[in-house]
Amino acid sequence: NDSELKVSHFIVKNPDRLVVDIEGLELNSTLKDLVAKIQPNDPYIRQVRVGQNRPNVVRLVFDLKEEVNPQVFTLEPVAGYQHRLVFDLYPVNAPDPIAALISKGDWSRDPMPEVQPSLRSVQVEPRAGDPQQQKPFQNTVTRMLTIALDPGHGGEDPGAIGGGGSREKDVVLAIAKRIKAKLEAQPNMRVMLTRDADFFVPLNVRVQKARKVQADLFVSIHADAFVEPTARGSSVFALSEKGASSTAARWLANKENAADLIGGVNMKSHDRQLASVLFDLSTTAQINDSLKLAKSVLGEIGGINRLHRGSVEQAGFAVLKAPDIPSILIETAFISNPQEEAKLTDEVYQDQMAEAVVKGIKKYFAKNPPLAKGRMT
Structure with missing residues (x-):
């Protein structure tokens, strides 16, 4: 926007919704187009509804797929951008990234496949005079x-x-x-x-x-x-x-x-x-x-x-x-x-x-x- 935006927001439960009120705006085609920008595979937003809540106040209602911790804030003009309003949605129950990575690659949590010894093998040589010197011990550390x-x-x-x-x-x-x-x-x-x-x-x-x-x-x-x-x-x-x-x-x-x-x-x-x-x-x-x-x-x-x-x-x-x-x-x-x-x-x-x-x-x-x-x- 070409001027600073005044914004307030709150969460509504059962079902989970994020409500955002933006002051100083009238409903226009750009705001209406937001409805079509939400993709079916969006992880958090089911759909968005927009309307003129009262004179000079536009209300956005985000219907959510799960409970979130929202951050709603404004940014000063920078580079080629004017004043911006930003919504960051963080899941209350964040996914385990290691579990997700393992799931995608079909890896076990403690992988022990064969490796090239030159890259990831450690051999421990016996010291001189060690009674086990006749039987060298090899300790190979292997992991993903x-x-x-x-x-x-x-x-x-x-x-x-x-x-x-x-x-x-x-x-x-x-x-x-x-x-x-x-x-x-x-x-x-x-x-x-x-x-x-x-x-x-x-x-x-x-x-x-x-x-x-x-x-x-x-x-x-x-x-x-x-x-x-x-x-x-x-x-x-x-x-x-x-x-x-x-x-x-x-x-x-x-x-x-x-x-x-x-x-x-x-x-x-x-x-x-x-x-x-x-x-x-x-x-x-x-x-x-x-x-x-x-x-x-x-x-x-x-x-x-x-x-x-x-x-x-x-x-x-x-x-x-x-x-x-x-x-x-x-x-x-x-x-x-x-x-x-x-x-x-x-x-x-x-x-x-x-x-x-x-x-x-x-x-x-x-x-x-x-x-x-x-x-x-």
Whole structure:
């Protein structure tokens, strides 16, 4: 809207409904069209009804499929958007993400399939003089590896847009799906996508999703953009404890961190951890492991595309701040560069990029076998 909206809302039980009153509006065709926008497979909304409740007040009634905790809030103008009214519906009884992931992949909760020893086997050699030296003992730690893939942007946030009209959110989702297919073709690997379609996911929720499925790695996929169309090349980033490694890295992190404002996040209730992370020993270890992963992936990407810089860069990306998961952000190419935009929309290049990322991840695990892991809280 071109002016700030005044809104009130309340819940009605038996059956569950969310009622929203918007002041200063008269019923129009745009509001009436909301009725048709609710899809049958919507997880929470059965249907929406709209009407003129009283003069200058439009009422929306959301008939719900289950009990929810709603957040209804307004956003100031940002990017190409005017004043916005946002409805976030959270289930009172949230589903178990690990159970859902296992269900989709038909995995047991304690999988013990065969693995390649070079990737995930640990052999304990007897010490000199040990009475059992004649009978070497082999202890093999085997478990399912979970990789969280994070296609950047989505929904109301298109990300960067190339000169030819290509949208970052579409390109990175396509690449992420290719990476997922290739990883899940490996033994003992499963993948969780933070989004698998065109919808917006707040930065802190992306991190929460990875932690809830006990991810071993977090890989965020993006397509870079710059004010000059001549900028080109791929990059890999890790979190920084002491500030950005370059001015460009700081600029990019600030741009990516603004995604929540564009996508419509209620900043008043935003996770404070993402605003200011307490860097303790676990975070330092995460950064060290992230740098190892980033170096491995960067080396593989360098074989299919020119690198923007020849080394891993670091900055304060909000989406990389899980304190217990090695996390990297990959800028696959500059979508603002006409030649690289063409690459990003080319299926052959997308597949090459996906293959390079998978090779980098496999090489990382070969040198850094994961330990047995308990459930994170």
